[in-house]
Amino acid sequence: MEVELRVYATLRKYLPAQPLGEGTLFRPEPGTSVAGLLELAGVPLDQVKIIMVNNRHAGPEHVLADGDRVAAFPPVAGG
Amino acid sequence: MVGKILRVNMRELTVRYEDLPDKYLLFGGRALTSALVADEVPPGAHALGENNKLVIAPGLLSGTTAPCSGRLSVGAKSPLTGTIKESNAGGITAQKVACLGIRAIVVEGRPAGDGFHLLVVGEDEAKLLPAGDLTGMGCYRLNEELWKRYGTKSGVISVGPAGEMRMVVAGVSTNDGEGHPGRYAGRGGLGAVMGSKGLKAIVVRTDKAFDVPVKNREAFKEAARKFAKAIAEHPVTNAALPAYGTAVLINILNEAGGLPTRNFSDGQFEAAALCSGEALAETVQKRGGKGRTGHVCHPGCLIRCSNIFADEKGEAVCAPVEYESAWALGPNCGISDLDHIAVLNRLCNDVGLDTIETGVTLGVLMEAGVLAFGDGEAAIDLLDREVRNGTPLGRILGGGAEAAGKLFGLTRVPTVKGQGMPAYDPRAVKGIGVTYATSTMGADHTAGYSVTSNILKVGGFVDPLSPAGQVDLSRNLQIATAAVDATGLCLFTAFPLLDVDYALPSVVDMLNAQYGVNLTVGDVVDYGKEILKTERAFNRAAGFTKAHDRLPEFMRHEKLAPHGVTFDVPDEKLDEVFNF
The missing domain is CATH 1.10.569.10 (Aldehyde Ferredoxin Oxidoreductase Protein, subunit A, domain 2)
Structure with a gap:
């Protein structure tokens, strides 16, 4: 299956070739979780605070489906 | 004496200091601006008229060594919303006002004729000067000019041409340490109120930033150190905000x-x-x-x-x-x-x-x-x-x-x-929609920043797309925020305050050490509630009812992409926000 990962803020250093505002495609095994995808991408899970799958909050255990869009953020805030 | 109020009468063009009444001992920032507006401005007053007052107050901790305590509250009846209004800003001026022993500047009356004035507040005196030569100036040039005249350590509170013209989108500018005028008490048209008073700017002349007297210095120092540690340890305040x-x-x-x-x-x-x-x-x-x-x-x-x-x-x-x-x-x-x-x-x-x-x-x-x-x-x-x-x-x-x-x-x-x-679109971030609808200030995100739990996972998580839990979330944050807005602490300290267990007790310890009182953490909640009750009572007397605590109708039926959601927190739930 194919999924897209976008990393933001301080996580961008783990996918330095990813243009801002675009995703990077990965082809993990079916049944892979968000945590598995992040491992595959080399993004340390302990630096990830917020995960969204298809624009909804999800946990690292969330099992991905073909075509999913995953976004990962470190702790961020503002206002 | 617990401090002074500087009263500036724009009809008579006079200034005078008076002692802060004892009842206001523990009122600062938003608590003090809202109390003074509620006590002194008739709810039916025209916001740009003779009887409205512009109140400027540093927070309770401003001018001490409490970290991140430089917020300046500006309050009045708002010409934009018709409600009571407090808008606060950073910048260098709150600490200076506090160090001069001034708990509030109250600008009242309205000049009989045209023409603007400048208020200069120094260590020993305050005076009003004609400001015809500054009239019409944008805030950048105005700040340059005022620093030339009064020195680069001066705090400057000002309005631009929009405030002079009493436009209800006008804010009140304050300056940062480099003289940029970009720290704004922006919301609610308070710049129009200042303009209606014929006041172009206030210059606050002192080099001091941390000289407000503290009753128990050792206890204060210890509490401030703990609070600083909480800010330094929280990943939002120590990494994401400074970097991006x-x-x-x-x-x-x-x-x-x-x-x-x-x-x-x-x-x-x-x-x-x-x-x-x-x-x-x-x-x-x-x-x-x-x-x-x-x-x-x-x-x-x-x-x-x-x-x-x-x-x-x-x-x-x-x-x-x-x-x-x-x-x-x-x-x-x-x-x-x-x-x-x-x-x-x-x-x-x-x-x-x-x-x-x-x-x-x-x-x-x-x-x-x-x-x-x-x-x-x-x-x-x-x-x-x-x-x-x-x-x-x-x-x-x-x-x-x-x-x-x-x-x-x-x-x-x-x-x-x-x-x-x-x-934040309230259809996809429903907790902030509850705050927009019910806040005493009109649509204001800072009044109860539900984005914390809805989106950022600070202080727990409440699903932003579900109506469940949003009213409790918004209520608790509105109460807590009212209290924070009284202290002069930057609202971004709320992230450690929500997540670090010793952060809030250290704020209470600072207040106790500064003022020689014995507040508890529980008192903070009651304190926030009292501020909201004061503001709600003013708004009620000004004609606001629960029918005004609503989002615009289109948000109930116009679906927002990508989730295809509408705002579906029921009206009767919105009416439960202020059930205390």
Whole structure:
């Protein structure tokens, strides 16, 4: 299956070739979780605070489906 | 004596100091501005008339060594909303006012004739001077001129041409340590109130920032040290905010489908990344020169969320460019060019406009076809020529989003109690919708920042797309925020306050040590509730009912992409927010 990962803020250093505002495609095994995808991408899970799958909050255990869009953020805030 | 009130009578052009009444001992910031407005302004007063008062108050901890305690509250009856209003800003002036022993400046009356004045407040005296030569000046030139006259350590509170013309989108500017006028008590048209008083600026002359007397110095020092540790240890306040500024929120709100785009017609902006905090930080680094991230707005700030945005030559354009402004003047107008956004932001600072109300009004005018979505040049021209010069079109923008919606016969007008909504669509971030609907201030995100739990997972998680749990979330945050707004602490200390167990007790310990009192953590909640009750009572007397605690109708039936959601927190639940 194919999924897209976008990393933001301080996580961008783990996918330095990813243009801002675009995703990077990965082809993990079916049944892979968000945590598995992040491992595959080399993004340390302990630096990830917020995960969204298809624009909804999800946990690292969330099992991905073909075509999913995953976004990962470190702790961020503002206002 | 627990401090002074400086009363400035603009009818008689007199100033006098009086002792702060004992009943106000523990009132600072928003608690004091709201108490004085409620006690002294008739709820039926015209906001631009003789009987309204502009109240300026540093927080309870401002002027001490408490970290991040430099907020300045400005209050009055709002000409935009008709409600009581408090808007607060960073910058260097709150600490200076506090160090002069002044707990509040109350500007009252209205001049019989035309003409503006300047209030100069020094160590021993305050005086009003004619300011005819400063009239019409934008805030950048005005700040330069006032620093030339009174020194570069002066705090400056001012209005631009929009405030002079009593436009209800006008804010009150304060300066940072470099003399940029970009720290704004922006919301609610308080600049128009200051303009209606014939007051162009207030200069506060002292070098001091940390000299407010503290009763128990050792206990205060220990509590301040603990609070500083909580701020330093929290990953939001020690990493994301200094590196990217508050605009780091652009991408996450866009991912969550809650970034209002093109006048709240979409929840995602296709070019969001181009105007995000990440893009801003990368641009600033690449260009060098005077641009920087990790900038402070006042001495003693440990968070450093501010920035200076520079142009391609490295010359400073605007400090700061922050999330709400970047969104209002960017995605909400379909504009993604950071240079256009920074120039628009600078123009708001110069002409004296609230960036949020200006951006929301521009969005409405773009929907009306007055200018096109995405046309940054036309927006720049509108602010720089029409608004600055008070042309009829400029005054249409100066009347705010709700008035513009009425003038052009539109129904998609994102306001509550007449105030434009900030940078979170309440259909996809329902907790903030509850705050917009019910806040004593109109649509105001800071009044109860439910985005924390809805989006950022600070202080727990409440699903932003479900109506469940949003009323409790908003109520608790509105109460806590009212209390924080009284202390002079930056609202961003709320992130450690929500997550670090010893943070709130250390704030209470600082207050106890400073004022020689024995507050408990439980008292803080009661304190916040009292502020809200005072404000609600004023609004009720001014004619507001639960029918005003509602979002605009289109948000109940117009579905927001990408989630296809409407705002579905029931009205009767909204009416439970103030059930205490």
